[in-house]
Amino acid sequence: MKLSKFGEKFSGDAGILSLMDDLGNAMAEGGMIMMGGGNPGSIPEIERVMRKQLQRLIDDDQALRKLIGIYDPPQGKKEFLKALASLLRKEFGWDVSSANICLTNGSQAAFFLMFNMFAGECEDGTKRKILLPMAPEYIGYADLGLSDDFFVSVRPRIECVGENLFKYRVDFDNISITEEIGAICVSRPTNPTGNVLTDDEINGLAQLAEKHDIPLIVDSAYGVPFPCMIYTEVQPIWTENLIVSMSLSKFGLPAARTGIIIAGKKYVDALSSINSVVNLAPGSFGAMLTTPLIESGEILRLSKDVIRPFYKQKMEKVMEVVKDAFAGCKYKVHIPEGSMFLWFWFPDLPITSRELYQRLKQRKVLVVSGDYFFPGLEPGWQHTNECIRVNYSQDEGEVHKGIRLIAEEIRLIYREGN
Numbered sequence: 001m002k003l004s005k006f007g008e009k010f011s012g013d014a015g016i017l018s019l020m021d022d023l024g025n026a027m028a029e030g031g032m033i034m035m036g037g038g039n040p041g042s043i044p045e046i047e048r049v050m051r052k053q054l055q056r057l058i059d060d061d062q063a064l065r066k067l068i069g070i071y072d073p074p075q076g077k078k079e080f081l082k083a084l085a086s087l088l089r090k091e092f093g094w095d096v097s098s099a100n101i102c103l104t105n106g107s108q109a110a111f112f113l114m115f116n117m118f119a120g121e122c123e124d125g126t127k128r129k130i131l132l133p134m135a136p137e138y139i140g141y142a143d144l145g146l147s148d149d150f151f152v153s154v155r156p157r158i159e160c161v162g163e164n165l166f167k168y169r170v171d172f173d174n175i176s177i178t179e180e181i182g183a184i185c186v187s188r189p190t191n192p193t194g195n196v197l198t199d200d201e202i203n204g205l206a207q208l209a210e211k212h213d214i215p216l217i218v219d220s221a222y223g224v225p226f227p228c229m230i231y232t233e234v235q236p237i238w239t240e241n242l243i244v245s246m247s248l249s250k251f252g253l254p255a256a257r258t259g260i261i262i263a264g265k266k267y268v269d270a271l272s273s274i275n276s277v278v279n280l281a282p283g284s285f286g287a288m289l290t291t292p293l294i295e296s297g298e299i300l301r302l303s304k305d306v307i308r309p310f311y312k313q314k315m316e317k318v319m320e321v322v323k324d325a326f327a328g329c330k331y332k333v334h335i336p337e338g339s340m341f342l343w344f345w346f347p348d349l350p351i352t353s354r355e356l357y358q359r360l361k362q363r364k365v366l367v368v369s370g371d372y373f374f375p376g377l378e379p380g381w382q383h384t385n386e387c388i389r390v391n392y393s394q395d396e397g398e399v400h401k402g403i404r405l406i407a408e409e410i411r412l413i414y415r416e417g418n
Contacts, residue, residue, distance in 0.1 A: 033402040036366040041393035046252040074276035076103025077287035107259035118182035128182030136373035151376025187219035189338025192389035196337040228303035258286025325407035340393040
């Protein structure tokens with residue numbers, strides 16, 4: 001089979017492809033403790049709310065026809081856009097209208113479109129890149145560029161907290177914005193580490209972006225205003241030069257594939273145009289399910305009072321298990337400030353994180369090797385091969401068992417030296 005450059009690149013060995021393949025195969029085989037993917041946990045109250053909303057649509061002939069039988073505009077369902085803009089103005093004082101919002105078929109698709117809007121080969125023959133100002137970053141970014149050498153990443157400052165905790169911080173002294181940078185992108189909370197950039201860090205990056213007339217993209221798939229999987233106090237921030245990406249996935253609707261982009265009108269217009277070419281229109285399902293929740297503000301209450309406590313409690317319980325299981329072992333965990341992941345760092349690990357991943361897989365524990373999360377970083381930093389990401393969102397008994405098996409394997413590796 002003869003493939004184009006596009007075909008070769010996107011059918012090759014992408015990190016996100018390996019992750020999703022492993023997840024699918026493990027689910028099919030059974031018996032695996034699933035701590036590798038990004039699937040949210042099952043929250044009964046959210047499922048009850050979604051069942052009620054779905055029944056409402058089924059019982060309304062006109063609404064059902066809109067749901068399954070009519071294309072939305074390329075920008076997305078108008079009622080949803082209007083309701084969300086109203087909510088953001090009322091609750092957070094954002095100066096937005098429906099013209100500042102665009103829907104996509106999942107946030108992964110949104111980042112594919114946006115990254116290639118701002119980076120890659122340009123009309124004047126120059127090439128632009130996406131700056132990730134604090135690696136590690138989301139595995140799903142790594143292979144989105146239509147050209148090679150698409151990202152520039154910056155090592156974080158590492159701040160150790162006590163014996164076994166640490167936190168990454170943006171190293172502003174080592175960030176260089178050159179003519180080749182087309183946009184800056186951060187996730188908040190950060191996937192994979194659970195780090196939450198402070199308001200000062202976000203404002204500092206926003207100022208850098210504005211100074212160089214490029215956008216700052218903030219991936220808020222786990223963040224504020226919803227689903228609010230953040231365990232520290234932060235301020236939802238938006239300006240004309242700041243693009244906020246949100247999603248309904250971690251609100252409990254990953255299968256609905258609804259990405260939400262809030263941006264200046266010029267960005268939304270461009271994204272909508274690309275949407276029309278690539279997708280004709282975004283799907284209606286997620287937007288129609290949640291529009292009443294946005295109109296009433298209920299989506300914020302559910303996020304703060306149901307979703308955040310659900311994951312925060314899971315985090316606190318799993319951290320107690322980690323403390324017990326890894327006692328006396330050489331390990332560190334990034335302070336879990338948000339999302340649903342633990343980021344383990346095993347200093348001076350005698351094997352690579354991919355080898356550790358394979359060994360844990362043999363023990364029926366599926367995690368993600370940390371080296372996938374450093375796209376665009378200059379090679380040679382040993383830290384990239386000493387980390388793994390663990391998802392704690394699933395069944396607590398299974399997760400806690402998985403943590404103990406990881407601890408057993410780590411003790412064995414350090415003891416044997418290989």
